[in-house]
Amino acid sequence: MGKKKTKEQSVWQQRKTTLLYLIVLVVVIMVMVMSVRSIISYVETNDISSSEEEQGVYKNKYNASRFFFRLYYPDQWYVNADANGFMLDDTKNLVLELYPLVQVLHTDAPTSSPDSETASTMVRDPSLTASFYYYAYSEEQKQWMEEHPSDGPVLSADLTEVESKTDLDLLDKITRDVYASMVSTYDAQKYTFKEEFSNYETQDITFGHFTYQLKQEDGTYDADVYVAVRASNYYVIVYEGLHTEEENAYGTHQKVFKSMLEGFRFSVFDD
Numbered sequence: 001m002g003k004k005k006t007k008e009q010s011v012w013q014q015r016k017t018t019l020l021y022l023i024v025l026v027v028v029i030m031v032m033v034m035s036v037r038s039i040i041s042y043v044e045t046n047d048i049s050s051s052e053e054e055q056g057v058y059k060n061k062y063n064a065s066r067f068f069f070r071l072y073y074p075d076q077w078y079v080n081a082d083a084n085g086f087m088l089d090d091t092k093n094l095v096l097e098l099y100p101l102v103q104v105l106h107t108d109a110p111t112s113s114p115d116s117e118t119a120s121t122m123v124r125d126p127s128l129t130a131s132f133y134y135y136a137y138s139e140e141q142k143q144w145m146e147e148h149p150s151d152g153p154v155l156s157a158d159l160t161e162v163e164s165k166t167d168l169d170l171l172d173k174i175t176r177d178v179y180a181s182m183v184s185t186y187d188a189q190k191y192t193f194k195e196e197f198s199n200y201e202t203q204d205i206t207f208g209h210f211t212y213q214l215k216q217e218d219g220t221y222d223a224d225v226y227v228a229v230r231a232s233n234y235y236v237i238v239y240e241g242l243h244t245e246e247e248n249a250y251g252t253h254q255k256v257f258k259s260m261l262e263g264f265r266f267s268v269f270d271d
Contacts, residue, residue, distance in 0.1 A: 057072060057259050057260070057262065057263050058072040058073055058074045058259075058260070058263065059072070060072060060073050060074065060075065060077075061073075062079040062081065062096065063267070064081070064085070064095055064096065064132070064134075065085060065267065065268070066085050066086065067087075067095050067134040067233075068230075068233070068266060068267050068268045069132075069235065069264065069265060069266055069267055070264075070265045070267050071096075071098070071132070071260065071263070071264060071265075072260060072263040072264075073098060073260055074256065074260075076100055076101050076122075077098060077099065077100050077101065077256075077260075078098070078099060078100075078101055078124070079096055079097070079098055080096060080097040080098075080099070081095065081096035081097075082096075087134070092133070093133045093134055093135055094131055094132070094133055095132045095133060095134050096131075096132050097129055097130070097131055097132075098129070098130040098131075098132065098260070099124055099125060099126075099128060099129045099130065100125045100128060100249075100253055101122040101123065101124060101125060102122070102123060102124075102125045103121050103122055104121060104122075104123055125249065127241060127242040127247060127249035128239075128240065128241035128242065128249040128250065128253050129240055129241075130237060130238065130239045130240075130257060130260075131237070131238045131240070132235065132236075132237050133235065133236040133237070133238070134233060134235055135233060135234050135235070135236065136232070136233050137232070137233065137234070141173070141174065141177065144173060145170065148169055148170070148173075150167040150169075150170065151167075166205070166206040166228075166229065167229065168199070168206065170229050171199070171206060171207075171208045171227065171228075171229050172197070172208065174208065174227055174229050174234050175197055175208030175209075175210065175227045176197065178208075178225065178227050178236055179193065179195070179197070179210055179225075182212070182225070186212075189215075190214055190215050190216070191212055191213070191214055191215075192212060192213045192214075192215075193210070193211075193212040194210060194211050194212065195210075196210060196211070197209070197210050198210075200226060200261075202261060202262045202264070203262060204265065204266075205228055205264065205266070206228075207226040207227060207228050207237075207261075208226070208227035208228075208229075209224065209225065209226055209227070210225050211223060211224055211225065212225070214240065218242065219242055219243070219244035219246075219247070220242075220243055220244060221240050221241060221242055221243065221250070222240070222241060222243040222250040223238055223239060223240040223241075223250075224238070224239045225237070225238050225239075226238075226239070226261065228264075230266065237261070237264075239254070239257055241253060241254075
């Protein structure tokens with residue numbers, strides 16, 4: 001038989017056990033604290049990231065809340081929209097116009113900028129305009145949507161990430177409808193449409209795209225037409241700029257406009 005533990009040995013054994021438990025408890029608490037700190041740090045980082053992404057590339061924002069989108073633009077551009085947030089021209093479904101401002105040397109020129117500090121020197125550049133239109137689906141389009149139900153978001157190969165929230169079949173359908181409507185409505189002697197369709201993708205939105213040229217007295221205008229679809233409505237954005245040997249507003253502002261298109265955001269509801 002083994003030796004019987006003395007009272008002192010029993011007390012020491014209990015103390016060792018208690019000490020071991022305390023060490024384990026301290027380690028667990030440290031791990032929990034580090035985990036909580038990591039989670040807090042992750043949340044704060046993502047909150048900042050989301051805030052920056054929400055703000056977009058530019059600080060100036062126009063919230064077309066009645067038409068469920070937001071637009072961010074640089075200082076040298078201006079949004080021409082209805083003061084009460086309604087359509088700028090409801091006969092054309094035109095929500096707003098976006099255009100660059102140019103500086104003039106004389107102070108008696110007519111101005112378009114709302115900024116009183118720059119109103120005497122900043123005026124509208126008439127050589128380029130981006131027009132934003134909002135449309136509800138027609139009955140024919142609604143019928144087509146019923147006959148061609150969306151398959152839903154497209155997932156990545158590992159099924160962990162949504163790669164596209166756009167119904168690409170619907171986007172192609174509406175883009176071609178917009179093309180056909182413009183071709184049949186616009187003066188064929190002035191407008192030349194290219195029947196070439198493609199998709200233009202930003203981080204959040206896939207746009208349908210086609211182009212046209214417009215002959216005017218002051219020269220030829222090149223234009224890009226972008227179409228975005230949602231479950232209950234769609235948007236048409238027309239970027240139209242003068243493109244001549246003397247002046248190429250279309251090319252000069254295109255990079256900035258595309259960065260604004262990158263920051264274009266849907267709002268209120270998600271599809």
